[in-house]
Amino acid sequence: MAGSGKTTLLQALAAHLGATDTPAYLINVDPAVADLPYEPNIDIRDTVDYGAVMEDYQLGPNGAILTALNLFATRFDQVLDLVTARAPDVDYVLVDTPGQIETFTWSASGAIISEALAAALPTVVLFVVDTQRASSPMTFVSNMLYACSVLYKTRLPLVVVWNKVDVAPAGCAQGWMGDYDGLSDAIGDDPSFAGGLARSMALTLEVFYEAIRSVGVSALTGEGLPALLAAIADAAAEYEREVAPDVAARAAAAAAAAEERQQGHLASFRPSATGHGATSPTPPPR
Numbered sequence: 596m597a598g599s600g601k602t603t604l605l606q607a608l609a610a611h612l613g614a615t616d617t618p619a620y621l622i623n624v625d626p627a628v629a630d631l632p633y634e635p636n637i638d639i640r641d642t643v644d645y646g647a648v649m650e651d652y653q654l655g656p657n658g659a660i661l662t663a664l665n666l667f668a669t670r671f672d673q674v675l676d677l678v679t680a681r682a683p684d685v686d687y688v689l690v691d692t693p694g695q696i697e698t699f700t701w702s703a704s705g706a707i708i709s710e711a712l713a714a715a716l717p718t719v720v721l722f723v724v725d726t727q728r729a730s731s732p733m734t735f736v737s738n739m740l741y742a743c744s745v746l747y748k749t750r751l752p753l754v755v756v757w758n759k760v761d762v763a764p765a766g767c768a769q770g771w772m773g774d775y776d777g778l779s780d781a782i783g784d785d786p787s788f789a790g791g792l793a794r795s796m797a798l799t800l801e802v803f804y805e806a807i808r809s810v811g812v813s814a815l816t817g818e819g820l821p822a823l824l825a826a827i828a829d830a831a832a833e834y835e836r837e838v839a840p841d842v843a844a845r846a847a848a849a850a851a852a853a854e855e856r857q858q859g860h861l862a863s864f865r866p867s868a869t870g871h872g873a874t875s876p877t878p879p880p881r
């Protein structure tokens with residue numbers, strides 16, 4: 596979510612891993628960020644000038660982020676080559692995404708980037724929430740719906756990160772994830788459409804909670820980072836178990852479809868039994 600602390604968390608994780616002699620490889624794909632508190636190994640801003648994109652294409656902030664991501668995605672194979680070349684030396688590749696969730700999660704270029712990463716390396720999504728901003732039951736439910744949509748869009752193991760626990764403890768939100776009655780009581784008998792929707796969504800989301808992990812952290816103080824790394828390891832094991840076979844099957848199906856297309860093209864150029872090519876413009880005279 597925007598402003599939830601993704602960049603600060605990435606910096607905190609990188610510092611934590613550095614201190615335990617586990618250097619991480621850092622990638623920034625947010626073209627609009629002004630200052631980064633960490634030194635990325637790969638930075639979209641080295642490739643795409645967000646300000647120039649706005650000016651050249653006469654776009655607003657979100658349109659410019661989308662266009663910058665599209666331009667970056669066209670060269671993502673080069674990024675992937677760099678990442679996979681370094682992968683044997685690092686345990687983690689951390690990717691910082693743009694603030695507006697829809698520009699990454701729901702864009703074609705965001706899908707290209709996450710699918711390319713997921714096809715090359717065990718990939719896990721961290722859905723970062725500002726815990727204080729999810730302290731009312733309604734905003735909690737809407738945050739969980741966003742998390743749910745990210746899970747279904749990416750089809751990757753997901754960890755919900757309740758950030759900023761130095762300001763607001765995550766206990767309440769984490770409690771609601773496992774306690775429909777508690778959440779329903781908190782929503783109350785609000786007779787409005789929103790209240791009814793929140794109650795039915797809360798019930799629907801119970802199944803979703805079984806598929807995800809959640810951790811409370813403070814990117815500012817470092818609280819909860821070891822638990823977050825344990826959750827990431829668990830999610831990576833799920834990737835190996837459940838996602839990797841699916842990724843391999845999809846790659847094999849895509850390769851088979853490409854092969855079939857190529858055979859089709861070849862067949863159309865092959866001479867027929869009568870000595871005429873399949874692409875002959877006129878049938879032989881009778």
Ligand SMILES: Nc1nc2c(ncn2[C@@H]2O[C@H](COP(=O)(O)OP(=O)(O)OP(=O)(O)O)[C@@H](O)[C@H]2O)c(=O)[nH]1
Pocket residue numbers: 596597598599600601602603604625692693694695758759760761762812813814815816
């Ligand atoms: N108290 C507190 N503040 C935090 C924490 N993590 C981040 N912040 C603050 O939250 C604000 C936003 O942090 P960022 O890291 O820029 O958030 P972001 O999600 O990357 O922001 P966008 O990319 O713009 O969406 C900054 O003022 C951070 O200092 C935390 O754990 N505790």
